Amino acid sequence: MSANDxxxxxxxxxSFSVTSTTVADGGVWPPEQFSSGVPGGKDLSPQLSWSGAPEGTKSYAVTVYDPDAPTGSGFWHWAVADIPAEVTELPEGAGDDTGSALPEAAFQLPNDARAARYIGAAPPVGHGPHRYFVVVHALDVASIGVPADATPALLGFTMTGHILGRAVLIATAETAA
Incomplete structure (x- = not known):
């Protein structure tokens, strides 16, 4: 990991492995994964599959974060907590308004737009490429214990002492003029 990470x-x-049929590690976000406010964007969360999590994993959390957003604190696009340990895949679109494709115990936290769903990439026009860190966190607890209205930052803070492993996929996106 670099200082820019x-x-x-x-x-x-x-470390363990995360892959996606939607986007490759190091690849570019497809248009569907952009915000619905961007031409062609559909706010469609990516398909994710993971394997090789450390022994003792009792649940997972998934986050999508843009550290390059011009906010001083980045931008959290998606956070899902309490994914049961036996689940190792989320289908494309699982981050919709209802979260109906998420496992029963899992729940979405409000992102930085304060919507409990996936919100797609939307780098400001002319701001250059943004990195999107798609991370699956393997945790040593079955439930991380944050309220459903918690922020992704609080989720991250609460997870810190419970992370056994981390699988990272990084994609980029840029909005043309």
Whole structure:
């Protein structure tokens, strides 16, 4: 991890694998994963599959974060908590308004737009490419214990002492003029 990596300052964690049929690690977000406010955008969360989580994993959390947003604090696009340990995949679109494609125990926290759903990429026009860190966190607890209206930052803070492993996929997006 480099100093330019928002996860570099967090405690070390075992690495495991996350893949997507929607976007490749190091690839560019497809138009459907952009915000509905961007031409062609559909606010469609990416398909994710993961494997090789550390022994002792009791649940997962998934986050999508843009550290390059011009906010001083980045922008959280999606946060899902309490995904049961036996679940190792989320279908494309699982982050819709209802979360109906999420496992029963899992729930979405409000993103930085304060919507409990996935909100797509929307870098400001002319701002250059933004990185989107799609992270699956393997946790040592079955429930992380944050309220459903918590922020993704509170989720991250609460998870810090419970992370056994971290799987990271990074995609980029840029909005043309």
């Amino acid at each position: 928002p996860f570099a300052r967090l405690p070390e964690a075992a």
